[in-house]
Every structure is written in C-alpha cells, then in structure tokens.
Amino acid sequence: MNPSWRPSGWEAPPDSPRRILLLGASGFVGGGLWSHLAPRHTVVGTYATRPVPGLVRLDLRDERRLAALAADGFDLVVHAAGLVPLEAAEADPALAHRLNVRPVEVLLDALRGSAAKLVLLSSDNVFDGTRPHYTEADPRSPVNVYGRTKVAAEDLLLAEGGHLVLRLPLVFGRGPWANTFLARLAAPTTPARTDLVCAPVYLPSIGPALTRLWHHTGVVHYGGADVVTRFELMSRIQQALRLPTRVLPTRGPQPRADCPRPPHLVLRSTRHRLLGPGLDAALAHLAGGGL
Numbered sequence: 001m002n003p004s005w006r007p008s009g010w011e012a013p014p015d016s017p018r019r020i021l022l023l024g025a026s027g028f029v030g031g032g033l034w035s036h037l038a039p040r041h042t043v044v045g046t047y048a049t050r051p052v053p054g055l056v057r058l059d060l061r062d063e064r065r066l067a068a069l070a071a072d073g074f075d076l077v078v079h080a081a082g083l084v085p086l087e088a089a090e091a092d093p094a095l096a097h098r099l100n101v102r103p104v105e106v107l108l109d110a111l112r113g114s115a116a117k118l119v120l121l122s123s124d125n126v127f128d129g130t131r132p133h134y135t136e137a138d139p140r141s142p143v144n145v146y147g148r149t150k151v152a153a154e155d156l157l158l159a160e161g162g163h164l165v166l167r168l169p170l171v172f173g174r175g176p177w178a179n180t181f182l183a184r185l186a187a188p189t190t191p192a193r194t195d196l197v198c199a200p201v202y203l204p205s206i207g208p209a210l211t212r213l214w215h216h217t218g219v220v221h222y223g224g225a226d227v228v229t230r231f232e233l234m235s236r237i238q239q240a241l242r243l244p245t246r247v248l249p250t251r252g253p254q255p256r257a258d259c260p261r262p263p264h265l266v267l268r269s270t271r272h273r274l275l276g277p278g279l280d281a282a283l284a285h286l287a288g289g290g291l
C-alpha cells in the first residue's frame, strides 16, 4: 500500500496473527477488507450470491449454519454482510430487518461465552443529518429503513457488551470484485446531489483502520477527512478516472429513488484521531489503479 495517502499519525498497525471470520467478503466493503486482512491473518470469508474463489457460501438466513460457522473458534468476526442499498431496504422493511438485524442476534447467541469479538459495520445513516458533524456520543435518529435496521442491530450488540460497532460514512473506491460504488458512474450521465454533504472514506483505508480500532468496544466512528457534496465527490472521481459519464448536479430526491436521506453526514470521533485520507491523495491512488 502506498504510504503517502495514509493519514498522518498512523504508525504501522499491530498485525498480530488472528483468526478472522469475514461475513460479506464478496461485497464492496468486505472485498476491501479481505484485500487487507487475508495476506496478514487467517481469514475465512463468505459470499451469498456472487461466488469468489476462496470464499465459502453462506446465506445469513440459514441460522444454524451461521451459528455453527461463527462458533468455529475465531478471534474476530467482522460482519460486513446484509442488505445495503437504501432503496431496497425502504422497499422491503421486513427483508431489511431479516438481513440486517436478525443475523446479529444469531451471531451474539453463537459467540456468547467465547473469547471472540464481533465487529458490526454500521453506518452514518443512524443519524438524521441535521448537525454539522456526529461523534459516537450523539443521539441516533434514523430517517430511513436502512438506518433503522442499523440502529436495531447496534442496540443488540451494545446490550451484550464487549463487541464493537464500527460506523462508516459513504465508502468510495474500487473493490477487488464488487464495484457497487463505481457502478454509479457507469451510465452516460450520473445525477449527483448538490444538497447532500458527506465525508466519505476511501475503501483501501478501511482495513488498516480496522486493525487500529478493533481493540475498542462500544461504538467507534471512522470518517473521511474531506467534507464534500455528492456532486463534488462524483465530479472529482469522474475527472480523476476520466470516466465516460457526465456528472449532472441535482437537488432533492431522484424521481425513482424515493428514500429519505440525511442531508449532512460527517462522522468524527472523540475516541481516537484516525481520519481517512484526503480526497487528493485517495484519488491519486485510485487513478493509479489502487485497490
């Protein structure tokens, strides 16, 4: 990894060997975590519908199999699987609950009494986006179904104690196999909102951040350094990668994507000083083919 885009203040991560279960390794964020963790640790990763060589198949709804896998002597279970597109969650709240909440209950039951720690990837969508920024201590008030499932999953984990909720903002970058982010820039035109503000994190930085943060319990935020509108972010990425799409500024919800979105989401931490790399460094790495 190119150290030039590592945020300042990052020493080499304490890469002690650990046996890790990575649920959702076939996904966008899970793939980024896999790229960082698999060369350094013993990692078992899972997929559901997108087979990837080396990963094992698991449907979160197969509770017996999920419980048996989780109880198989891991030090760390990183949960990066579930229903993520906000519109899909909004359209089917029962499925969103089934995939985003119930598996956490099953995992906690399976891990109870063991030394394994569960790390749940959560989201800035637990907040309503009305404050200039959010720290771990701020009250949650989600405005969409996805955010509500994340709050419910967080509550299960926090009630148990000893585990970690890692809240992430919008993640951008190129995944090793799933490219749900760059797919947004695949059409000839890319509508992007000027009234949604975010502090996105660059995908390859999340694995190193996790290894710096996994000793925490409770809630930890990992935010991006730069605060931008969605339109600025998409335009910068389009330019950096010279993508054949025209990024169009829009305001308000898109006609077909009628999902409430928090307008201003900036994650900050009072528990540590890590921030993701700035956009300039991240985009230079991305344009150089960085994974």
Ligand SMILES: NC(=O)c1ccc[n+]([C@@H]2O[C@H](COP(=O)([O-])OP(=O)(O)OC[C@H]3O[C@@H](n4cnc5c(N)ncnc54)[C@H](OP(=O)(O)O)[C@@H]3O)[C@@H](O)[C@H]2O)c1
Pocket: 023, 024, 025, 026, 027, 028, 029, 030, 046, 047, 048, 049, 050, 051, 058, 059, 060, 061, 079, 080, 081, 082, 083, 084, 085, 099, 121, 122, 123, 124, 167, 168, 169, 170, 171, 172, 178, 180
């Ligand atoms: N992307 C972001 O900007 C962002 C921001 C904040 C937090 N997060 C969190 O990061 C995590 C991963 O998000 P992502 O963007 O990587 O989503 P993604 O690309 O859609 O990946 C979702 C993962 O979940 C798996 N999955 C879906 N349904 C499943 C099922 N029924 N059984 C087992 N596995 C299932 C998928 O497997 P297959 O692909 O093989 O079906 C995939 O590995 C989520 O917890 C999300 O809330 C993401």
